[in-house]
Amino acid sequence: xxxxxxxxxxxxxxxxxxxxxxxxxxxxxxxxxxxxxxxxxxxxxxxxxxxxxxxxxxxxxxxxxxxxxxxxxxxxxxxxxxxxxxxxxxxxxxxxxxxxxxxxxxxxxxxxxxxxxxxxxxxxxxxxxxxxxxxxxxxxxxxxxxxxxxxxxxxxxxxxxxxxxxxxxxxxxxxxxxxxxxxxxxxxxxxxxxxxxxxxxxxxxxxxxxxxxxxxxxxxxxxxxxxxxxxxxxxxxxxxxxxxxxxxxxxxxxxxxxxxxxxxxxxxxxxxxxxxxxxxxxxxxxxxxxxxxxxxxxxxxxxxxxxxxxxxxxxxxxxxxxxxxxxxxxxxxxxxxxxxxxxxxxxxxxxxxxxxxxxxxxxxxxxxxxxxxxxxxxxxxxxxxxxxxxxxxxxxxxxxxxxxxxxxxxxxxxxxxxxxxxxxxxxxxxxxxxxxxxxxxxxxxxxxxxxxxxxxx
Numbered sequence: 001x002x003x004x005x006x007x008x009x010x011x012x013x014x015x016x017x018x019x020x021x022x023x024x025x026x027x028x029x030x031x032x033x034x035x036x037x038x039x040x041x042x043x044x045x046x047x048x049x050x051x052x053x054x055x056x057x058x059x060x061x062x063x064x065x066x067x068x069x070x071x072x073x074x075x076x077x078x079x080x081x082x083x084x085x086x087x088x089x090x091x092x093x094x095x096x097x098x099x100x101x102x103x104x105x106x107x108x109x110x111x112x113x114x115x116x117x118x119x120x121x122x123x124x125x126x127x128x129x130x131x132x133x134x135x136x137x138x139x140x141x142x143x144x145x146x147x148x149x150x151x152x153x154x155x156x157x158x159x160x161x162x163x164x165x166x167x168x169x170x171x172x173x174x175x176x177x178x179x180x181x182x183x184x185x186x187x188x189x190x191x192x193x194x195x196x197x198x199x200x201x202x203x204x205x206x207x208x209x210x211x212x213x214x215x216x217x218x219x220x221x222x223x224x225x226x227x228x229x230x231x232x233x234x235x236x237x238x239x240x241x242x243x244x245x246x247x248x249x250x251x252x253x254x255x256x257x258x259x260x261x262x263x264x265x266x267x268x269x270x271x272x273x274x275x276x277x278x279x280x281x282x283x284x285x286x287x288x289x290x291x292x293x294x295x296x297x298x299x300x301x302x303x304x305x306x307x308x309x310x311x312x313x314x315x316x317x318x319x320x321x322x323x324x325x326x327x328x329x330x331x332x333x334x335x336x337x338x339x340x341x342x343x344x345x346x347x348x349x350x351x352x353x354x355x356x357x358x359x360x361x362x363x364x365x366x367x368x369x370x371x372x373x374x375x376x377x378x379x380x381x382x383x384x385x386x387x388x389x390x391x392x393x394x395x396x397x398x399x400x401x402x403x404x405x406x407x408x409x410x411x412x413x414x415x416x417x418x419x420x421x422x423x424x425x426x427x428x429x430x431x432x433x434x435x436x437x438x439x440x441x442x443x444x445x446x447x448x449x450x451x452x453x454x455x456x457x
Contacts, residue, residue: 254277
């Protein structure tokens with residue numbers, strides 16, 4: 001079955017998506033235009049039958065406002081070939097007009113899981129999500145439209161959808177829960193011998209301290225106030241923890257962010273102040289204060305350029321010698337080749353300065369390539385590969401050398417659209433990373449899987 005409804009089969013073939021970009025979806029004549037556009041997508045002959053088909057009869061009933069009769073006809077007929085998707089879409093319209101947006105949402109999602117290129121269906125889904133107050137999900141699908149649309153041409157239509165979603169207002173709560181794989185200091189060195197004072201010392205494997213498997217969990221409470229249609233002020237307070245069987249690896253943290261965000265169809269700008277506090281095994285470890293500026297621009301149809309700068313000052317409870325200034329700047333370009341494939345490339349620069357401990361001061365450069373694509377049945381994968389360098393300023397204590405790291409990481413993140421377990425959405429990540437270093441403590445290989453459950457209230 002293509003759709004989760006017995007009336008629709010999988011025998012169909014979408015050949016193009018250009019005709020489905022602009023249809024309106026309410027009212028009699030615009031509805032007919034939208035359905036005709038969907039039929040045109042399915043190739044010649046989609047609506048050329050001489051006798052009235054069950055689909056045409058159902059469409060006429062919907063145009064006349066006879067929704068119960070149209071629903072009975074749609075549910076009692078088996079649609080194949082070029083009429084399958086338009087009939088499913090028509091049934092979703094019936095659900096929407098009879099006050100069942102959750103049923104319409106499910107059917108529209110089923111259509112997009114198989115044929116993500118049909119803009120008319122995605123537009124109607126955005127409306128159903130906004131009607132139910134699911135602004136975050138509606139915004140996601142609006143961004144999917146904007147990714148491949150010509151924003152100069154489709155400005156009015158997408159702006160209307162953006163206004164329907166509205167700027168988030170009031171309180172929000174989000175949470176996450178994740179399984180944490182076992183690790184040890186620096187993820188475990190890959191070497192068996194370290195050099196201290198020019199002399200070799202063998203690492204005793206029995207002395208390697210491991211964390212054991214643990215959990216990570218957290219919650220974010222936010223409040224947003226709309227200053228205008230596109231500008232909002234917000235504050236977000238988050239708390240999180242990592243809890244392992246070995247308590248010495250436990251970590252707790254809290255963070256406050258206050259900022260302004262301006263969202264336009266073709267660009268966005270976010271400015272925020274950040275303050276945080278970290279504890280290790282419930283003992284105070286450090287506090288940080290700083291800020292972040294992030295922006296995103298549509299530079300051409302399907303092309304987005306984004307960047308951010310973060311500046312933080314961190315002070316440590318154990319003494320000012322470890323206090324550090326950290327600057328991180330990233331830039332990336334993202335190209336939506338189609339609804340099915342998005343490619344990205346980016347670079348990052350990070351600089352940390354510890355005046356009292358110059359051997360901990362470093363500069364780091366890295367580059368990242370990524371792709372995002374649907375697999376099947378609403379599954380999506382976001383895969384990235386990152387490689388970079390980290391060069392330190394002064395000789396490492398006890399060694400007659402300046403530390404140099406080289407690293408790479410391969411990571412895949414898997415999600416499923418509209419899939420929940422007890423109200424939580426699962427995210428599965430798999431990764432492998434390798435870091436080589438001329439200081440043995442920081443030479444390691446690590447691989448693992450992370451299972452995270454997230455929930456927005």
